[in-house]
Amino acid sequence: MQAFTVLHGVAAPMPIDNIDTDAISPMAAGRSTSVDLGAMLFNNARYNEDGSEKPDFVLNQPRFRRSVILVAGQNFGFGSSRERAVWALMKFGIRAVIAPSFADIFYDNAFQNGLLPVVQSAERCAAITEFLQSATAPVATVDLERCIVLAAGIETPFSVPAERRLALLEGLEEIDVILRMAPDNDGFEAADRKTRPWIYSVTT
Amino acid sequence: MPTLLDKIWAEHTIRDLADGRTLLRIDRHLIHDGSSRQAFDTLRQKGWRFRNLEQNLAVVDHIISTLPDRTGESHPPGRERIHALRQNARDFDVPFFDTDSPRQGIVHVIAPELGFTLPGTTVVCGDSHTATNGALGALAWGIGTTEVMHVMATQALLTRKPKRMRASFTGRVQPGVYAKDLILAFIRQNGVTAGKGYAVEYAGPVISALGMEARMTICNMSIEFGARMGLIGVDETTIAYVDGRQWAPKGEMWDQAVAHWRTLHSDDDAAFDLEVALDCSNIGPQVSWGTKPEDMINVDDRVPEPGDDAARRSLAYMGLAPGQTLEGVPIDYAFIGSCTNSRLSDLQEAARVIRGRKVAPGVTALAVPGSMTVKAEAEAIGLDRVFIEAGFEWRNAGCSMCVASNGDRVLPGRRSISTTNRNFEDRQGPGSRTHLASPASVAAAAVSGHITDVRKLLRH
Numbered sequence: 311m312q313a314f315t316v317l318h319g320v321a322a323p324m325p326i327d328n329i330d331t332d333a334i335s336p337m338a339a340g341r342s343t344s345v346d347l348g349a350m351l352f353n354n355a356r357y358n359e360d361g362s363e364k365p366d367f368v369l370n371q372p373r374f375r376r377s378v379i380l381v382a383g384q385n386f387g388f389g390s391s392r393e394r395a396v397w398a399l400m401k402f403g404i405r406a407v408i409a410p411s412f413a414d415i416f417y418d419n420a421f422q423n424g425l426l427p428v429v430q431s432a433e434r435c436a437a438i439t440e441f442l443q444s445a446t447a448p449v450a451t452v453d454l455e456r457c458i459v460l461a462a463g464i465e466t467p468f469s470v471p472a473e474r475r476l477a478l479l480e481g482l483e484e485i486d487v488i489l490r491m492a493p494d495n496d497g498f499e500a501a502d503r504k505t506r507p508w509i510y511s512v513t514t
Numbered sequence: 515m516p517t518l519l520d521k522i523w524a525e526h527t528i529r530d531l532a533d534g535r536t537l538l539r540i541d542r543h544l545i546h547d548g549s550s551r552q553a554f555d556t557l558r559q560k561g562w563r564f565r566n567l568e569q570n571l572a573v574v575d576h577i578i579s580t581l582p583d584r585t586g587e588s589h590p591p592g593r594e595r596i597h598a599l600r601q602n603a604r605d606f607d608v609p610f611f612d613t614d615s616p617r618q619g620i621v622h623v624i625a626p627e628l629g630f631t632l633p634g635t636t637v638v639c640g641d642s643h644t645a646t647n648g649a650l651g652a653l654a655w656g657i658g659t660t661e662v663m664h665v666m667a668t669q670a671l672l673t674r675k676p677k678r679m680r681a682s683f684t685g686r687v688q689p690g691v692y693a694k695d696l697i698l699a700f701i702r703q704n705g706v707t708a709g710k711g712y713a714v715e716y717a718g719p720v721i722s723a724l725g726m727e728a729r730m731t732i733c734n735m736s737i738e739f740g741a742r743m744g745l746i747g748v749d750e751t752t753i754a755y756v757d758g759r760q761w762a763p764k765g766e767m768w769d770q771a772v773a774h775w776r777t778l779h780s781d782d783d784a785a786f787d788l789e790v791a792l793d794c795s796n797i798g799p800q801v802s803w804g805t806k807p808e809d810m811i812n813v814d815d816r817v818p819e820p821g822d823d824a825a826r827r828s829l830a831y832m833g834l835a836p837g838q839t840l841e842g843v844p845i846d847y848a849f850i851g852s853c854t855n856s857r858l859s860d861l862q863e864a865a866r867v868i869r870g871r872k873v874a875p876g877v878t879a880l881a882v883p884g885s886m887t888v889k890a891e892a893e894a895i896g897l898d899r900v901f902i903e904a905g906f907e908w909r910n911a912g913c914s915m916c917v918a919s920n921g922d923r924v925l926p927g928r929r930s931i932s933t934t935n936r937n938f939e940d941r942q943g944p945g946s947r948t949h950l951a952s953p954a955s956v957a958a959a960a961v962s963g964h965i966t967d968v969r970k971l972l973r974h
Contacts, residue, residue, distance in 0.1 A: 327824055328706060328806060330938050337919035340548065341577070341591045354940045359926075385707050385740070389936060391642040392549060393658035414710060414742050415642060419658035471674075473533045484660070488668050491529055491537050495670055498528040498539055499566075506525075508763035508771045509541050512568045512630065 312424035313481035314454050317405050319378035321450040321461065322368045323439040327383035331395035331416060334387070340394055347394060348401030369402070377402075379450050381438050382409040386427075387416020396423050406452045408459065410435055421474045422484065428452055428459060428468045438462050454478055517678050517780040518747050519713045522653040526636050528670060535672050541635035542569055542652075543665045544621040545608065547592075547599045548576035548919075549640030553663035554602040564606055566669040571630055572603045573611040575620045577919050580882050580909035586613040589921040606666075619885020619911040622646035622853040626730065627887055629759025633748045633775040638665055643853045643935065645736040648745035649729035651752055651778045653713070655742040676743060677787040679712040680780070683720035685795035690969035692863060693728035694855055694933065694952035696720065697735045698800035700792045702810035709741025712788065715780060716746050720794050726755040727857040734854045735935050738807040747779030799968050801840050802937045802950040804828035809937070813840060813955065813967045831939055832947050833929075840949070840965045847930035848879040848960035849942075850953050851909075852916035855933035856884030860953040861892050865900045867957035867971050873905030874963025880922065882909040904961065918943045931959040 339350040356367045363370045369377060380399070386409040387395060396419045399407070406426040420427045430438070441462035442448040450461035454475060458465050470478075477484065488495075503510050516524070528537040550572070557563070564570060577595050579588035586596040596613065603610035611618045617628065621639055625631040631647040637654035638644060640662045647654035657671070664671055683696060716732050724732070729746050736744030746752075753772055756762050763771045798812035805828045811817065819836045820826040829836065834843070850856070850864050861881065873879045881901045883889035889911060892898060898908045915922040916934040918941065924930045926945030933956050934941075937948040949965060958968035 330936075332936070332938050332941055336940065336944075337917055338591075340595070340919070342594045343551070354944055359944075385710075388706065388740075389642065389737075389938060391640060391656040391658055393552075393640075393660060396658075411707065411710070413740060415656055415658060415737075419660065422658060422660035471533070473535065484672055485664055485667065488537065488664055488670055488672050491670075492668070494529045494537065495539070495565075495668060499669075502539065506634075506771075506774070508632070508767045509635065510566075510568070511763065511767065512761050 311477070311481050311483050314405065314424055314426050314478040316451065316453045316455060317378060318449065318451040320374060320376050320448055321379035321381055321438070321442055322374040322377035323442040324368055324380055324382045325436070325439045328385045328388045329382055330389035331387055331392050332389055334395040335392060335398040339398065340392070346401070347398040348403070351398045351402045373448055378405050379452060380404050380407045381435055381442065382407060384410040384432065385413055387413040389413070391415045393419045396420050396425050400425055408435060408438065421478065424478060424481065426452060426454060426478060430459060430466060430468060434466055515781050515783045515785060517784040517786060518651065518715055518745060518778060519653065519678050521778060522634055522636065523675055525634070535674055538636060538671050538673055540638055540665050540669050540671055542625065542631055542637040544625055544637070544639035544644070545570060545572035545662070546576055546621050546639070546641065547574045547578070547595045549659050550602070550662055551595065551598050552659050553666055554606065556663045557606070557666055562667045564608065564666050567607055568609070569669060570608050570666065571625065572599060572608045573618055573621055573624060574599060574613055576913045576917060578613055578912045579920055580912045580914045580922060582910065584613065584910055592920055616886050616890070619887065620853045620856065620913055622734065623856060623884030623888065626650055627759070627885060629756060629762030632756060632762065632771070633752055634778045638671065642737045643734050645742065645744040646730050646734040646853055648733040648743060649726060650756065651746060651748035651775065653743060653745060656737065676713040677711050679709065679714045679741070679788040679790060680786040681714050681716050682718035682789065682791045683716065683794055684718045684791060685720065685793045687720060687794050688798065690799055690954065690972050691797055692952040692954060693724055693731040695797055695800045696792070696794055697732045698802070698807070698810050698950060699797045701735065701739045701807045702800070703792060704739055704790060706738065706806050706808045707740045709736060709739040712741050713743035713745065714741045716744060721746060722749065725859060726751060727859040730857065731854055735807070738935055748775045749779070799952060799955045801955060801965055803832065803834055803840060805831055805937055805939050807935070807937060807950065811840065813965065841967060843965045844929065845877060845931050845959050845964060846928040847924050848873070848877055848956050849915045849930055849932040849934065850956055851880065851882030851884065851914050852934040853884065854935045855953050856882060856888065858888050858891050860933065861888070861897050864953040864957035865897050867954050867968060868904040868906070868961055869900050871904055871961040873960050877960055877963055879906040879960040880909060880915060881906045882914040883911050885911045906960070915942055918946070924948070931956050931965060
């Protein structure tokens, strides 16, 4: 997993609530591994039917084309569990999403890949959005070491589960933690086979 | 005083970590063509195998054509994924239902139907509608592809226990109102984020009176208000449903299992973090007007005034005006299917409405059974004739027009009424306009050519 320490760069405002994972990465992007997920990020909002760009869409605007941070509305990542939504954001170059809240599955998927979901109040998100829309340099900093967002001239704290923070700082994968507990898993299974034998006797 | 969630959680806890996480044992893992590929790839790269093969089941559902005589080649954009799943299942020896299997179907339809999902099990799948399986008194939830790989390799997940919500459904359900209407009304009442962080136990006299397939419809839509898990306590209805299923325990093991399953309900004095009630007495048939599952009204109500920009955007996308009725709004597509509403009872409820009637001119109507087993059962009692004679297309099993990745889709700007779970922009195809409703309401619209109150058709 890609480690995450301090991120500084262009931040794109997308002040819309309930941005769903279908909108982030449509089904068509999942057909083949040869699809460029980053190019298809927000496909339906970003392109016209003939494939040309919609100039009004935030990531098509010259100021925001190289965004590394997204500032969104509440319940970001709503809907489908597709992890491809996280992969698509990262392929585009986004490494952090700032929003008042995230959908649960998206939130977990983000951490598994090194995309940082940052919760900030709706008022703070609105203030950052307003700043980004008018600033000459629409940039922000997300510092995971200090758990601070620096944007619109002020610093605000954010919190993430301690183990998630550590995993991101060091680029650790969760599977390695699970594998280290293999003896516990073995012991559980041996006992469980006796108490719930029907779980282990599936006949295909 | 434990809740059902507490009981199942405790029974599957391999180890509690100091940071609040739990290593949780997974009993059942469902794999499909949409979300598993990169997980198999990681296993291959690492040189790992499945830890407990027999507790995994793979099937093609998302990207497979539903046309008559379909094969894995019928929908060219789906070939690559179907080939990949077939090869992966073969390479790793995973139990697999291919495109020509008589047991093929949507993961959440076939798992309960086969007796793969059992009461008290932990069930996961790379699909957000996995809570469907919670209807059996199972703890079931959707995961991403990284966690799919974790389960393949370890049959366990590192996770945090959700909070406990109880949703009590009370009152008297009116004729023409179905499980789908109840859960849609619940989402309308509580909003699309109400369930965030919770496992929701559906309870109360209305839930107890529902059959298993109706309970699956309720649990299916938990994610549409933000809850990863939705479940219902085990009762005699549950046990009768599981009894005799192909993979359900038999003989002495059955007795042993049933004795355990009878303990799988929240205790009378169980404490929940949040209690929510739904009075079902005044709920009519529900139809959505916007692009979020909370954007619902009784079919005989008027489209509300938009309260914010999002609602205005929704109305514009849907081509509707505040204050208008949905009754009479012409439709182009009627879709009956998906993991929400594609079981035998769903098809029967729709058939009751369309029997002796014809699909209105200009309407494309699809009936897509949730599994090839459901299809065969429906054909055995002549339901296929009812649909076909009315002018419906009678299809093979798959996710079809719910997720629009198999060639079945709504054309841009066209209007669909659908038994599915999401009315998001572009969900049923770019530019599609979706109205969520029950199978009976979709059937009523199909034969009327426009959205209508199904109760008018049931009276005659």
